[in-house]
Amino acid sequence: MKVLIVDDEEHVREGIKLLGDWDTHHIESIIEAENGEQAIALIREQKPQIVFTDMKMPNMGGIALLEWMKEHTPHTKTIVVTGYDDYHYMRKAIHFGSTDYILKPVDPSILNDTLTRAVNEWHKEENERKQHNNSYQLINEMKPMYRDRKLTQIINNYVLQNAVYEELGFHSNSEYEVAIIRVDEATIQAFGGDRDLAYFSILNVANELLVEKENGVAFRYLSQKGEIVMIFWDHFSEIKQLLNKLHKEIFLAFNVCCPLAKGRHVESVSVLLESYQTAKDALLASNVLADSCVEFYESAGSLKRGSVLLNLMDYNTKIVEGMQIGKIDAFTTIFDEVKNAVKQANYLSLKELLHIEKEYQLLSEHWLKKYEISYNAQSHYEKALAAFFDVKGRFDFDRYMNRKQREIVRFLNIVKRDKQKNNRDIIYEIEQFLQMNYDRDVKLQEIAERFYLSREYISRKFKQEFQENISDYIVKVRMSKAKSLLKNEQLKIYEVANMIGYQDDKYFRKVFKKLEGLTPNEYRQLSV
Incomplete structure (x- = not known):
């Protein structure tokens, strides 16, 4: 296993090399770069699994490096190490998928806790990738996985042999439309937590309708967790009616409301990804506060005009004041402002909700570390939200905010207790x-x-x-x-x-x- 340390200051790189518990994680090679440009060259050559990076560096800084890595090496785990306690940098770190954000001077325990988490996450994901690769080798025994993989490649613009298209029942055509079925954590729970059963059951319903019309195929999209993708190549005027019918049949059969979204019409198999992305944008723009279970979303035009993405980081000053005072009353204004903003608009997009929860989890870890409070890592942000959706896909925003308020009360009590005794x-x-x-x-x-x-x-x-x-x-x-x-x-x-x-x-x-x-x-x- 290899680690890359990117910082323009040699003493910082040496400090991280000295403090890291590398042998425990079987890290055999530690390489160094002074800026983002050097880092990219080394990443291409050495392919490190873990990258520590500063944010402010000459020539090419950490933000540009993280952006490049998200596109070219998405499996690499990144850890931001900076001397700037700046929420702008923290927000960028979140956006580009950084594992964590730690401050200089580097605390050895925080460094090694973060390293342990990054290594464990990488090994877990690597095992999942290997399991997928092993599955693909057993095509005859694992036809559904093979089929999902090949259809995923088609969406992602891979060029396959003509025989593969025929084997999959995929119709080469000059026109296509893509739709997405979101299989979220609330849906998984409706199937007793059995993820494979959820996909299998919903795919059966979708493909039965498509076989009847002979105008498309549905499959598990392996490039994005929690999605089934449908590719249509005919009867485009009937797609809306088919999606409405699919939505109703899923609800009647399994008592779950799976959000669906349809992408724009495209005229080549090479741009299927563009149709997929417009469907994804429409899905993320869906209003989780809607009273009724919407059959499907068609375009990002449904995004409410004037809607501004809520950022908890924008409340940083008030959060800091609240922590210093140590009383829940100090957070009341923050909660009221967020609640009022959402209720006044009567609109909260799925994208905003996922963003809020992700920021909340990162802020929680930041303050727990700041007060040196031991804690158990929280679940993935989508799993954390699942409990607040009902079977019709409606999100209970009040209950969600009340839960966050109780969590902060508990945190403040722990801080108070820890101040009284070590x-x-x-x-x-x-x-x-x-x-x-x-x-x-x-x-x-x-x-x-x-x-x-x-x-x-x-x-x-x-x-x-x-x-x-x-x-x-x-x-x-x-x-x-x-x-x-x-x-x-x-x-x-x-x-x-x-x-x-x-x-x-x-x-x-x-x-x-x-x-x-x-x-x-x-x-x-x-x-x-």
Whole structure:
């Protein structure tokens, strides 16, 4: 695995090289560039999996580099490292898909936490890519995957052999239109969380209608998660009617409202992607506050005139003030302004909603790190929104905002608590909790929920403080209690075992001898 560090200051590059825990992640090569131009040349030659980049550099800065990478190396994970705590840069980092945004001087723990997350994400996505590649090799056994892949390539303007078009049932024509069926997380949940079943079921309904008309094909679009694409090559005047019928049949069959959108008419297979993009724009412009379940969206012209994309970053000054005051009242104005802006317009596009949630998650991580509060990573922003959509595709904006308000209240309470006692005190509180509950099976998750800390953080800090992990510590506490109880000759060995949390006295005897060098009976005889 390779890492590229891009910064015009040599001491910064050396600092990152020194602080990074590279061996843990099997990173064998660290290469360096002084600006974006050098970085692009090295990326083309060396193909690093992780790139750390500054934002302000001579010749070509970080924003231009991120933009180039999004287009040419979308699988590479990027981490922005800058001395400017500027939300303009943070917003650009979000837009171009950066894994994280950390500030100079670089904190070693933050650097390595971010590195770990980037490496894990890259490996996860790489495994998914390999699984797809393996699937494609089994064409005869995995025809649906092969078909989806080839049709995805057609949309993306790959030139295929004529025999492949015929095999797919794709009609070479001079005119086409593309439509999208959005399979969002709310739809997946309607199928019990089974993503493959959701795609299979919806595709069956779509292709049955297309076979009947012999005017198109539907497939799972592999270039974009959560989408089924339909390509039409005939009966264009009937497409709207067909999409209306498809929408109704999906709802009647599965009780879910899948958003549909139709793209513009194109006159060549080579520009199918343009028809797809206009359909995508129409989908993103859809109003999630609409009272009724819209059959389909036709063009981005449905975007409300004068609508301005809401940005939480625009409220940065008020957010900073609210954090300094530490009271939820300070955020009331922010919530009211956002609510009023949306309700007055009675319009919130899907694009705006996805953008708001993505910004909210990034801001949350920023403030949690700033106050050095351990936290569990939030789910993907689309998954986080799924719970607020009903079966008709309507978004409950009030409930969503109330949830965010409760999350901020909880965060402020944690900040307040952490100001009153440091983390070392909390670890000793956990130790006292274990001392009082040694006789039952205490799970790490229970401790995490009780003390509002992540399991990983608790395990690491506990071992740092007591030089042993929690499970070994509990065993030692139990053995200490056992030795006291064994001095009472009226208690049988199995009773002592039960009293300290072991239901199996044979296992208790084994553990006791391993730690004390004597069996419980031998220890009792020596103690009398």
